[in-house]
Amino acid sequence: MDALVRSRGAYVCRSCTRSLRRQWLRGHSYSTAATTPDIYDVVCVGGGPAGLSLLTALRANPVTSHLRVALVEAQDLAKVRSWTLPPDRFSNRCSSLTPASVRFLESIGAWNHLARDRVQPYHEMQVWDGVTGARIEFDWGLGSAPPARHAVEGTTIAYMNENLNLTSGLLKRLDELGGVAVFDGAKVEAITYGPETEELDLRQWPLVHLSSGNQLCARLLVGADGANSPVRSFAGISAPGWDYDRHGVVATLEMEGDGWRGDQIKIAYQRFLPTGPVAMLPMPGRFSTLVWSTTPANAAVLKSLSRKDFVAMVNAAFRLSPVDLAYMHTQEAGQADEYSWRIQHTPHDPRAVPQEVVAVQEGTVASFPLRLRHADTYIAERVALVGDAAHTVHPLAGQGLNQGQGDVQSLAKTIEYAVTHGQDIGVTMSLEPYLSERYAANHVLLGVCDKLHKLYSASSGPLVPLRSVGLSAVNALTPLKSFLMNRAAGNPLKLF
């Protein structure tokens, strides 16, 4: 295959560039290097998990591998490509990958390129209400047998993984496949429409102007450019939603041990607090990753604490009453002492909560605002949105990244169908199957996550007794539980 060569700040397949340029020159009498757009079948803006898997899927499939594809990413991808950390250090940006996402990553040949010893499957979920104490336990135990096709994965609910491990693995797979014109370290500065000449009418083709001076003309422009998607703005697609007035605080934690059930059976924990859910997800060995949704003020306090006090707050979040916890958020310091005193007076079953946190890794405490956004549509003429560009979900279900993988799988399949039937892959007619396959499914999931958030964000009022009944009832109802677990494991939602 063509090797990728670095030219003018971009990785471009040399022979492709040459032939493209030749074609262009043949067709047009004028040429100035700066203003001549390169023509691509797919230009993908955004080299996050969604964009990289889309390009990998297209390159790995013999039906679509002849398409000319380009990737535009603002960051320098060399850093992602060469990303490594020692075995006892973990990035704070982790996501749970559902078995469905993993199967997809396997099918495009990317999964083997991840550092697999840094991926942690988990087998149980413990979810409970911080106000009423009602609990729900999820496992693929007796009575909630996993669907037959999960036989190979055994009892795995999902896999915890660092986002950088995923993007770095995807880039390695893409390098192996070759044939992608990569424009990294290049921001999209403007998107306009293409030119019209005697021979060609590209006035409906998006023309992407990069900070590097390059211009890329796209048969299909894919917005994989995250929550503030410039591609979405270009297409005039609005993404209504709301901010939760919550921040997600993340951190990498070191625990007292491998977990209550050792290294073989790992457990994910989530407790609903009046300010939002706090989740502890297992990483390899003694490590866990934290996602704590809370008010911006609380998040600011948490970020300002010493590492010792931060550790105490996390332990408190899974054990103390919401009232105690609220008090500790008002302290400027001294949470460690406060916690060791209060925990003695708080009856709790240590095995029903995560093991004690003993340390937080330096530089891993960070926060980000939470919001719900759902684009009005995912497609427009010569535009498709995937991943966070199409929808941003509350992280309580850990579904954001997986929804993006579902989008990509569906869009890649839609493009494949269009190619085998001679359709122009950019027109809405060709893209419609992608929209109809993904929109309703994503919308249901967004709605469920949003309702859960609202239901569990109230500390008093009519909803509280209701939700305790809710969780206890769910726990007793095996079929409903299987349904919820199948969602968590990314099994397709059957709407009809």
Added chain:
Amino acid sequence: MRPALRCLPRRAIRPTPPALQPPAFTAAAAAAAAAAAATTTTTTPSQAHPALSKSRSFTSTPTHLHNPASASVNETEISHFSALASSWWDPHGPSRPLHLMNPLRHDFIRRCLSTSPDSSSSSSTTNLRYLDVGCGGGIFAESAARLPSTRSVTAIDPSPTILAVARDHARRDPTLAPRRGRLAYVNTTIEQLPLPERPADRYDVVTLFEVLEHVDYPAAFLDRVGAFVRPGGWLVLSTIARTWTSWFTTKLVAEDVLGMVPRGTHDWDKYVNEDELRGYFASKGAEWGAPQVMGVVYVPGAGWKVVQGSEKVGNYFFGVQKLH
């Protein structure tokens, strides 16, 4: 039934002295047939309409064959096409059923090619040369030209207006640029198109989509079209059966009961049944192989579905390989 409103009144577009009618009106006709089928269900006729017993006249010697070469479009048609032309490529316009049907055409052609005795050799499934007769705005022609297995597509239609639309639309895709030689539109009737002298220079696949039901003398027409198929190549067409159901949906309901379209909009007598086509090709002796048939049904909201047996009722695909 709404799409039927956009059908051409058949009386208006047929020259009065019946001439051998090339696929002059395929553009509109295709939309009309597809629209008609949009309301077609798989109901089997419980009681044959009297007309059903009448079989389609497959005469190849039209009694009044007036200057077939001049069989082109009249002014009424041109203005009608102009109106239709602007919406030809609108995915939500009246041609939507045709856009939705297009992928099935490729599925069917692939199915036909795969039954060729030599289908394992790539020579019969790659580097294909297509002739699309009655190409209209180019929905099929464009898509065929984009396929990696295609060498070239020659697409003909007698309406200059609709061809202008087709050519203009093709400019939106660099792959289809004329200098690439993948797609050529020719404003002609099949009668006027020169037949390549050497049989080997004729076409691998000749397509005739939603055309036959608008032709007065289908046997003569098929004789001409069939000549363009190279030995070993395929003639692939789609049309609509003349059945109680199609009569009911396109004639009775649309015209007589609801009065949505003027009487005579559909010349239902011209619909061609699958067994009549079989009979025609069988009558040519060993020239043609055994036909492939695929019936399709339009399910509102879901698009076209392949339904076995529905070729007897409504829209269907028909493919035959030229053996000699």
